Amino acid sequence: MKEMPLEKRKITSSRLILGCSGFTNHFNKNAYTKEELLKAEKAVDAALATGITMFDCSDSYCMGKAEMMFGEILSSNSNLRENIIIQSKCGSYYTAEKNIKYYDLSKKYILNSVDEILKRLNTEYLDILIIPGADPLMEVEEISETFDKLIDLGKVKHFGVSNMNTEQIKYLNSYCKESIIVNQNTGMNINFSDGIIEYCNLKDIQIQAYLSLENGIYDGNIVENISEVDFQAKRLLEKVAKEKETTLEVIVLGWLMKHPAMIQPVLRTINTDVIQNCRAAIKQAKEMNKEEWYELYNVFIAKRNF
Template sequence: MKVMPLTSRGISTSRLVLGCMPFGGGWNNDPITETDRLSAEKAVDAALSIGISMFDHANIYTRGKAEETFGGILRNRPQLREQMVIQSKCGIRLADGSVPGHFDFSKEHILESVDGILGRLGIEYLDILLLHRPDPLVEPEEVAEALGQLKSSGKVRYFGVSNMSVAQMRFLQRSIPDQFAVNQLEMSLGHLDFLNQSILVNQESGANVNFSEGLMEHCQMENIQIQSWGPLAQGRFSGRSVEDEPENVQKTAALVQQMAQEKGTTPEAIVLGWLMKHPAMIQPVIGTINAERIIACKDAERQSQLMTREEWYCLYISARGQAMP
């Protein structure tokens, strides 16, 4: 039996995660509207209705309004908190006047970020905190001090990273006693380097693959949950117009539609099921506020179990636009 890494750590979670990046309106300083609040609440209810118990945030999403909007839902319905695993991220600073957007893993920024996250969400602790993108100026010992303080104060239970290579994880981990629980990466039928890296060993075409060598294997061996952001590939294979897309995208979208019809399910369930069939037990983070689209993902885990090796490879090869090497 396959065991989900987060579950094995004592975190009761779902196979799917709702990404809350669209909550709160636009990436601006406009106030949160009643429409924004109602849309977010419908999205949360839709997620809960199909068994999603994990919700993904970042302190920068819609400039903090995403967490604030979610916090409003929790204040009105406090009983929901204990039904949820709440994850957020820090480490990205948005552009501010003459200061460009940049990354910041300083102790001060991490601690300030978590206080801000907890304040906007209106909660006492985060289940998981992710370091959002690699900071070239990182000092692992400084990060360790910040994470240790957050753990001892009860503000964060588990830690992880996002968009990091094996080397970057190991570099940080040497100073941090708590093993990372998560690495969140872009992966989907439209973003295949996580697979291409493994099949193009000793192949000339592998030189163009941009994915950390051995990352999938490292996370599996170290019991680190791999999460996928962008798992639906912005809808390219599940309903969005692909008229102007490359031939491989058009053919794959048609194949997904055909499989969904034959199996009596939705294109979203096929696209996510394909990703979830991977032995790493990838956990997709669905980044939509559309309640109907969230519900369309309900059948994904079942489809991952039903999908044959041949069907999985048909989708992979079609999306690659090339035969296996």
């Protein structure tokens, strides 16, 4: 059978990733509750039972609280860390007061961020560190030095990026000793026609689809005030899911995983039923024919260009 790029590198065989950003929705300095922690633990247990052994974190998820919660889960299970893959991200900022999104990929910031991430996660290393690709002020020489330092210290094993195009990855890789192994894109915004997928395949770079279920729109929840294009996409998914006697999330994930690039979706949910349902997505990917795939493709492309 065809292998994912990460599987080729002997890193993981987990076709899905559980994203930890949904552990709590409190973007403030208030402490998370025991009830929230229990729900997160159940989500992790459901993921492991479903065969998901890879987890996506970030220093920005819920102001660091998602990593703290995952760290508590790790601490309560001494055998868990060695049997899972953890990736985290740093470098993105948002200031609500000025409504400005900006980036900091300086050596000092990344090194400090990784230390704080490891502390919150209660682990000595990250399997993968991901940095954003949208920073126009990116200094690749400095990033390369930072990556080398983190490898030497044993704090990070591998590196990835988010939303980088082909030339940006080439540029970064030309300076870094450790090749980029992940390119994470946002859900249905993956571009199938600009060459990035082909380049990633050529270089064994894992493409990950973050927010694959579009923040709950495609996992069967009732979401108010969605756009017309989202409404049309959801109607089609409901029709297909009914015909195949399965759920919306299974169809969406199956559609993504059908692509020969072996796209690896990231689930942002703590709904244990949804997580368990996703096991069927691999089977759905195998069974989906080209006509069915393109019917969904046309809707999702319309969504991306909306």
